[in-house]
Structure formats: C-alpha cells, structure tokens
Amino acid sequence: MDVTALLLSRIQFAGTVSFHIIFPAFTVGLAAWLCVLEGVSLATDRPIYRRLFDFWRSIFAVAFAMGVVSGIVMAFEFGTNWSELSRRTGAIQGPLLGYESFTAFALEASFFGVMMFGRERLPRWFYFFACLMVALGTTLSSFWIMVNNSWMQWPTGFRVGADGVFVPTDWTAIMFNPVLLVRFPHMLLAAYVTSAFCIAATGAWHLLRGQFKAEARTMLGMALGLAAVLVPVQLFFGHLVGDYTHKYQPTKFAAIEARWHDEKPASEVLIGWPNERTESNDYAISVPYLGSLIGSMSLSSKEVGLKDFPKADRPPVVIPFLAFRAMVGCGLLMLAIAWLGGLRMLLGGIETRRWLLWSIFLSFPLGFVATLTGWFTAEVGRQPWTVYGQLRTVDAVTPFLRAPAVAATLMMFFLVYGAIFTFGTVYIYRLLKRGPVALPEPVPGETNPKRPLSIPGDSPGTQAEAQMTEAAE
Template structure:
C-alpha cells in the first residue's frame, strides 16, 4: 500500500471514471450514424420497418447519450481537483481544444437531439432527418476535438514554454498533430464496430426466438455488412497507427512487443510470454520468427528500438501493455472471423437460420467494449511516465492533494458508478430484449415516450 500515493490514486481514479465514460460516447457515435442511415432508408424506400427500427434504437440512444453526459462531467472536475499543475501548464493548448468541443459538438447535439427524439410530429420528415444528421455529425465533431487534445498529449508539437505554460505557436499544427489522423480514424471505426455488434446481437437474439422477424433480419444483416467491410479497414488503420507510434513513441512499441534488448536478427512476434521489467526479459516467450519485423517495419529483416535504448525510468510497464495490446488484437481478429463467416453464410442463403452463428453473434454483442478499453489502456498507459509525452512527467502534474482525499473520492466513485451505470446498462439490455417487434404488435403502433427514460415502461404496457 506504500506505493499508493496521491499521484497513483489519482491515476486510478481517472482511469476508472474515464473507462466508464468512454464506452457511452463510443456507442452513441455509432448509434447516431446508424439512426441517420435508418431514417434515410425510410425516406427513400417508404418502408415502415425502417421507421420502426429508428424509433426503437432512438430510445436506446437517448438513454446512452444521457449516461455519457453524466459520466463525462466528472472528468472535467478531476482536471482541477487532482491534476491542477498539469491543467495550469497545458491550459493554453488543451483548454481551447476542449472548449471548441463544447461550442461546436455538444451545442450541436444538444440543440437538435430534442427534435430528433420528440419532434417528428412537429416538423416535416426532411427537417427531422436533417436534425438526425446533425446529431450524428455532432458526435463525430466531438470525437474530433477530444482526440485532437489527447493526440497532442501523445505527440506534442507547435508550442513554446512561457512562464511554465505551453503556448501554441500554430493552431493548425496543434490540432492536426502527427498522431491525430490515425487516432481519429481508429477510434471512429472502433465506435462503428462496437455499435454494429450490439445491433447484430439484438437481431440474433430475436431471430433465435422468432426466426421470421423482419426487423431482426434487417438488424443482423446491416450489422454483419459493417463487420465484414469495416473490420479489415480497421486492421489497416491499426497497422498505420502502429507505424506512426513507432516513429513518435518507440518506447511504447518496444514495451508492447516485449522488446527489451536488440535481437541479433529479425524480430519475432511474441504470441505469448510474461514480460519482466526488472529482469528486462520475457519469460516463457513463444513467438513467430520474422513476423514482428514484418508487421512493424514491413520488412523481414527490419529492426526497431528496444527498451534498453531508453533510460529505465522512462520505460512503460511492459507487463500490462504486452497483454492489453494482444487482447485488443485478439478481439479484432474475432470480429474479422465473424464478419467473414457472415459473408459465407450470406452467399449460401443461411445467414438468418444458422442457429450456431446466431448464438455466436449474440455472445459477441459486447465484444467492442472491451476492445475499446484494451486499446485505450494500451495507448494511455503506454505513454507513461509522461502526461505530455517527453515534456511533463505524470508525477509533476498532480495537485497538492492528500492521499486520503483522493482515496475517499475514489471509493465513492466506484460505489456510485457501479450502482448507477449497472442499472443503466441493465435498463438498456431490457429495452433491447423487448425488441421493435413488441411495438409492432401494439395496435397503437410505435409510440414515442414523453421522456426518454420512460421507454421501458411504454414497452411494458404492450405485455
């Protein structure tokens, strides 16, 4: 317990709260775009089934959006309470970037979400579709600014230090810093895949119960197209992101690969092992020769820096990065396998009635969420011991706060978050389990609740 000082506890607290928060915006990014597609299909085809699906997922979007807003507010306070020195030093750069996110993205989403959720009978269908599009665009703009700020912390450029503060010299260079394009594409695609597998699991669940359910067929079909097409693109984006990281954060790559000392020849890709930072080795290592060099340098004989080439006090913790990275990749490969299998079954005309595949899709529903967390953990923990890579060490950014104060608030966050957001997650799962078909069976047709959180009650009324 001696190692749990204020800085360590503050890191744990921020990691815990942001782990909850990141899941909701990721889901809303994908779900907002899915809602725009559904409403666009309804306007184009005039098929009521698309409007029904829009109404169904719109309720779930409302709940997710609300939980995302609530969980995100806490993070801004932590910058002041736990990380005041970091906030003071980087405020001239990060403050405007986060402010732009509020002024553009959040105001856009907040301004049109009411029309999207409750305004169908108040405005025309095309204007309502425009509101849905603007909400979807707002979620993407939000990702743009947040990832720009985070990427600058990873690859800081275009600044000068005046009186201990980082002042921007070129805003275009700050915003479009070297790692930003790769992180933005990688995160947005991850959000789309996360949403696709949730939608696919919902469709699979209802097909297992009612094989002829048309809305379930549409959900499964659209989600599997997304998995089959976007997962390979995500793998390519991840490869490019890795090459960029190797260029600007080579110590992170070395820790991820367990590359402690230079190899005499090509670097293998370690599939399994137990990294030991103290001994600077990977115990019980099992790898594929040449593959590490091929992936990271695109050459069978290529090499890249090892951890031994950096001061030991600047080493990230390879023990955790090694496995968080591999778990993220493993989940990505599983997504790819599901997507490819769906194409094969679609060609054979068996996509909707192959029960073992439907069960796989059902179990894979939440697969995107841990993949996002493992990817985020790899990115952020791999930056250690820096808050701003190569500039501000984590230990130098902490506020003058006591260990007991941080520990007390951490315990409170754990209790409240686990209670509130577990209830919220169960609530959404219940809504998904009801399915749009339950609304279709209601002689009143799809009903719009007066309040987003009354959606489950309105569905229960059909029983």
C-alpha cells in the same frame, strides 16, 4: 509529493475515463445508424425501418445521457487531481475543449430534443436533418477529444515559457497533428464497429427467441454487412497507428512488443509474460523475423529494445503488452464473425444455424473490449509522461495532494458509477428485450397519431400488431 496519492489519482482517472468511453464507443456509431435508418425510411417509406429507428432511438437516448453524465466528472478531475497539468497546458487544452462545446455540444443540445420529440411536429426532411446534426455532433465531440489526446501523445505547435507553461505557436500544427490523422479514423471506426456488433447481436438474440423475425433479419443483414467492410479498414488503420508509435514513441512500441534487447532481425513475441525484474519474457512463444516485418516492413531491420532507454523513461510493460494482444485478438475474432455471418446472410438460412446466431450474440462485448484495451495500450504505454517527452505524470498532479482525500473520492466515484452502470444497463436490457414493436395505425383524419401510454410489448395486442406487420412485409 505523496506517491500513493499519485497512484490513486491515476487509478481514479483511469476508472473514470474507462467507464465513460464505453458510451461514446456505442453512441457515436449508433447515431450514424439512426441516420441510415431514417434515411432509408424516408426513401422507401417501409414501416420496418421506422420501427427499428424508434426502437434504437430510445436505447441511444439512455446511453447518450449516461455518457454525458460520466464524462462531466473528468473535467472536475483536471482541477482537483491534475491542476498542474491544467496550469501548464491550459492555454492549449482549454481552447480545444472549448471548441468541443462550441461545435459538438451546441449541435447535440440544439437537435437532440428535436430527434427525440419532434417527429410528429416537423416535416420529415427536417427531422432527418436533425438526426444528421446529432450524428455530426457526436463525431465532432470525438474529433476534439482526439485532437487533445493526440497532442498529448505527440505535442506539436508550442513553446515552453520560462514558468513551464505551454504556449501555442501554431494552431494548425496542433489541430492537424500527424498522429491525429490516423488516430481519429481509428477511434471513429472503432465506434462504428462496436455499434454494428451490438446491433447484430440484438438481431441474433431475437432470432434465437423466435421474435421480431423481420426486424431481426434486417438488423443482422445491415450490421454484419457494415462490419464485414469496416473491420478490415479498422485493422488497416490500426497498423497505421502502430507505424506512428514505432516512429514517434519507440519506448511504447518496445513495451508493446516486450522487446528488451536490440534485435536484428527482430522476432515477434506472440504471447508470454514480461518480467520487469529480470528484463526478460517468461513462457514466451516467438516467431522469427515477424517483429521486423511488423515494425519496419522488412525482414532484416534492427528494432530497438527497452534497455536502450533509462529505466525512468520506460513505461510499464505488462499492461501494454497484454492489452495490445487482447485488442488484436478481438479484432480478428470480429473479422471472422462478420465475414462468416455476412456470407451466411447472403446464402440464406442463417435462422437454422443456431451456433452461428449464438456466436454473433455473444460477440457484442468484443468492440467494447477492443476499444478499452486499445486505450489502455495508448495511455499506459505513454507513461511516465502526461505530455509525451515534455511533462512527466509525477509533475502533472496537484501539489500537496494527500492519499486519504483521493481514496475517499475514488471510493465514492466507484460506488456512484457502479450504481449508474447497473441501473442504466438493466434499463437498456429491458428496452432491448421488448423489441421493435409495431406502431399504432393512424386514425383517419388525425394528423398526429398519439403513441400508446403503456410500454409496447407488454400486452398481447401490441405483440400481435408486430407479428401482423411482419407477415405483411
């Protein structure tokens, strides 16, 4: 096996999945947000929620399409770069991905068009139902992906045949893996928090620009209130994920802590630089006893170090160590912003705290960074295994794969993905900038009022409509 081809294949898949996860991390939460807006609009009949729904629906459509396009490539990579993984685990991973198609994709394909184009053609209750089905579809898609990945993190319910093929023996154990029970809520909450901060940042941006004040205050209030509740819950589930890692993947846990030797009690390295050559930490700042408290909820427990394991079974240390601290740092920063911003919303006068509005606006990347670094921690920390403890990454790659072929496709993927990301981001920026413009008033006797053909927000008339509606509310 060409070692360079293996490395390039890992980089290619890491780049593909990192690009892809940005969009589900946004659209899963945004689909739920659209359901909330439509439900509140249906209950109160206030135009502001309708305007916000139409505004975010367009953004959801673009991000959803980019997520679908970027995710399809990974299925091909399983065949081109990781065919041995597909051959040996296909009896388990194939059905799980099939279940995603039968449930999540079926719901999204059936109701996405209804949500985008069916408002004026359907009863309002059915339109709301269609929105719920799209949100359910995005959630189910996340569920099946997490079932698949959690099985790879801690494989259960299988036996290995004589030819090395994994044969399922207990689908209940596979689908309700104990690891999944904490990892799926953790990922779902990450998507909700990421979307909440994007929505809050958009509201802060429009307040800083002095536009769409009624809609901006609504976005800020709803998003910050949601984040203030969900971020502490997310941190709690993050602790539970750490517990499973401590129990089932001790080498990953030791790498995250950059703990080289057994310690009793164990200290916690807050920051430093793991040196794998000397098997020590450079420039380390540590807190005594905290490592035992985090690992075992005890001040005196013994915590294992990386030297307890053969070098061939250890993961790289630098990436999990730094990525985990970046994830936790983003989480704590989001908690502070959500609570401070939520408190100021309750007390009133947030428009005059421009420093706070700027902080909220600049916080929009935090959810994405936390999600990406969380996945870096989980996936790099799992090495050198593809299926933990059962199938090594070096044995999962396609046999006879050569570096030049992988390098060519890697370069092509990065160019195409870069173009997609650039154009998609610019278009979403334009949608965010134009804001939630007021809808045209219905013509008496007309049951299906038509939307304007021009882009809303580009003419003084539509801007004046928004301001008049805002003043009326």
